[in-house]
Structures are given as structure tokens and as C-alpha cells.
Amino acid sequence: MFKIVIPARYGSTRLPGKPLLHIAGKPLLEYVWGVALRAGADETLIATDDERIASAAHAFGASIVMTEATHQSGTDRLAEVARTLGWAPDTVVVNLQGDEPLMPPAALTQVAKLLLKETAAAMATLSTPIGSAAEFSDPNVVKVVCDGRGRALYFSRSPIPFERDAHARVGVQSAPVALAQRHLGIYAYRVSTLQRLSELSPTPLELCERLEQLRALESGLQIVVNTACAVPGPGVDTAADLAAVERLLLRVVS
Numbered sequence: 001m002f003k004i005v006i007p008a009r010y011g012s013t014r015l016p017g018k019p020l021l022h023i024a025g026k027p028l029l030e031y032v033w034g035v036a037l038r039a040g041a042d043e044t045l046i047a048t049d050d051e052r053i054a055s056a057a058h059a060f061g062a063s064i065v066m067t068e069a070t071h072q073s074g075t076d077r078l079a080e081v082a083r084t085l086g087w088a089p090d091t092v093v094v095n096l097q098g099d100e101p102l103m104p105p106a107a108l109t110q111v112a113k114l115l116l117k118e119t120a121a122a123m124a125t126l127s128t129p130i131g132s133a134a135e136f137s138d139p140n141v142v143k144v145v146c147d148g149r150g151r152a153l154y155f156s157r158s159p160i161p162f163e164r165d166a167h168a169r170v171g172v173q174s175a176p177v178a179l180a181q182r183h184l185g186i187y188a189y190r191v192s193t194l195q196r197l198s199e200l201s202p203t204p205l206e207l208c209e210r211l212e213q214l215r216a217l218e219s220g221l222q223i224v225v226n227t228a229c230a231v232p233g234p235g236v237d238t239a240a241d242l243a244a245v246e247r248l249l250l251r252v253v254s
Contacts, residue, residue, distance in 0.1 A: 044062075144182075
């Protein structure tokens with residue numbers, strides 16, 4: 001069995017109050033809560049430091065854990081939840097971002113079961129194939145390369161791996177897209193991993209790429225990766241994203 005925690009904060013830089021912005025009359029966070037409930041976890045919680053979010057979440061029946069306002073990441077917030085509730089070190093916790101209303105519930109179940117199966121791994125995550133050279137080159141697309149057993153070797157915003165001899169083929173666009181996958185920002189952790197990561201300072205590669213998962217790799221932790229069984233829809237970072245997600249959700253409802 002596993003837990004799902006949805007970290008939710010009010011102070012988004014690009015979209016303040018994002019969890020409480022309405023889509024078709026309901027807060028964005030309520031849609032995310034509904035996704036989590038369909039994943040089959042034995043416990044689902046929203047973790048927040050904001051009373052406005054807590055009040056709205058209580059109104060649609062969610063379970064809330066209030067956390068400190070000083071956390072720098074969702075990982076730190078999850079670690080506090082685990083400490084507060086006294087979860088055992090081997091408990092598996094899935095981190096579902098509060099701006100992912102189109103995350104397939106099956107993907108949440110998949111990443112939890114992956115970590116439960118891979119007992120040597122500290123974390124599990126998911127990826128999808130990269131569909132084009134343009135996507136491969138896009139710095140907003142995080143790439144992951146793995147070893148033969150599906151363990152992450154590295155995550156980067158840059159195109160990885162670099163094809164050394166591509167320059168020799170003049171006029172031919174060749175990118176080794178099949179050797180990389182597009183990383184999805186969904187994780188399953190063991191509680192012991194959450195506590196360890198929350199005690200570590202940001203690492204050089206993490207600061208360089210602005211990718212928190214590199215802290216785990218730099219610290220010698222194994223991250224196992226599987227291709228997602230279902231591809232998530234877009235998340236919400238901007239007002240334009242919010243409008244696009246609303247159109248998609250209304251299409252599903254109708």
C-alpha cells in the first residue's frame with residue numbers, strides 16, 4: 001500500500017493563488033484531489049501552509065496536514081508530513097503536484113507499485129518517449145537517460161546523450177532521441193529517502209540544472225524509471241495553461 005500527498009502553496013510566482021483558481025466552477029486543487037482518490041492509495045492528503053487553501057480543501061472534503069511556511073520544495077513538505085504522522089521509514093509516498101489535474105490515476109498507481117517492487121531503489125519516477133528532435137532540444141523538456149536496468153543515470157534540460165559524430169553527416173538531422181526519455185515530474189519515495197533528502201543541502205548539479213532529483217543521484221541514491229502506462233495531460237503554470245486545461249476538462253465532462 002502507499003500514500004499520496006499533494007503539496008499545495010498559495011504563492012506561485014507566475015500564477016498567484018493557483019490551487020484555488022477555478023475551472024468550470026471548482027478549484028484547480030479539487031480536480032487534483034479527485035485524481036488522487038482514484039489511484040487506490042490507502043491514504044491521501046493535501047499538505048499546505050496556507051489557511052485559504054486549507055479552508056477550500058476542507059470544503060470539498062479533503063484531508064489536510066498543515067506544514068511550515070519555510071519549505072523550499074515539495075520534498076521538504078512531504079518529509080514534514082511523514083514526521084508529523086509518524087509514517088514508518090519504508091512507507092511509500094507518492095508526490096502529486098497540486099497543478100496536475102490531468103495526471104492519470106493509473107500513473108500514480110504505477111509509480112507506487114514500481115517502488116514497492118524495486119526494493120533496492122530509493123525513489124521511482126516515470127517517463128515517456130520523446131517524439132521529435134525539437135522536443136529533444138527543448139530546455140523546458142527534462143530528459144532522462146537510464147542504464148540497462150532502468151536506473152536513472154542523469155536528468156538534464158539539455159539534449160542528452162550528445163551524439164559525437166553528428167557533425168560528420170552534413171545536411172542530416174540526427175538526434176539520438178530513442179536513447180533518452182521525457183521525464184515526468186511524478187515521484188514515489190520511501191519515507192527514509194524523504195528524510196535524508198530534506199537534511200541535505202542543494203547539490204552542485206541540482207543548482208546548475210535546477211532539477212531537484214539530481215540531489216538524490218549526487219548523494220548515491222538509486223532512482224528507478226519506467227515508461228508511463230498513460231500519458232498525462234498538461235499541467236498548469238500560467239493563465240494560458242489554466243484556460244487550455246479548462247477546455248480539456250470540459251471536453252471530458254461533456
